Amino acid sequence: MRAHATAKDDPVIGRYSKSDELAIEATSSALGLLARALRNAPSSVELVIPPEQDAGPYDGFLVEVVVEPTTGKLRIARRGGTLLISGGDESRAVLAKNIESLAEGTLGDHIHVEYHPDHYYLDPSTASLVVERIHARGQ
DSSP, X not given: XXXXXXXXXXXXXXXXXXXXXXXXXXXXXXXXXXXXXXXXXXXXXXXXXXXXXXXXXXXXXXXXXXXXXXXXXXXXXXXXXXXXXXXXXXXHHHHHHHXXXXXXXXXXXXXXEOOOTTOSSBOTTOOEEEEEEOOOTTO
């Protein structure tokens, strides 16, 4: 059974381009929710489509992140409006730690998750992902 989470007070917003560039933006607490989903696969996180906001410069909004436990290196892909993340425990833990560090502010305001030759935890088929920490309303 897959654990499902929703960040009602601190939404997670996802966007995609037709060229499979993906982006997630979330507050620090919502990034923590995403990191927990990565560590506790199988799991999913419901994303929010902001009212009256265009997805630009991307082509559309994502509606869900689905995390599946598999073996080997981490794979990031999109199927329709779903961001799919799969990989072994170790590779998912590396991304979870990076997202936790982003949430804490030790990695700046965003990270790029992109494959390069001989990458130690990303599969060559991985789509490009930018994860951005945003401030909660009123902060």
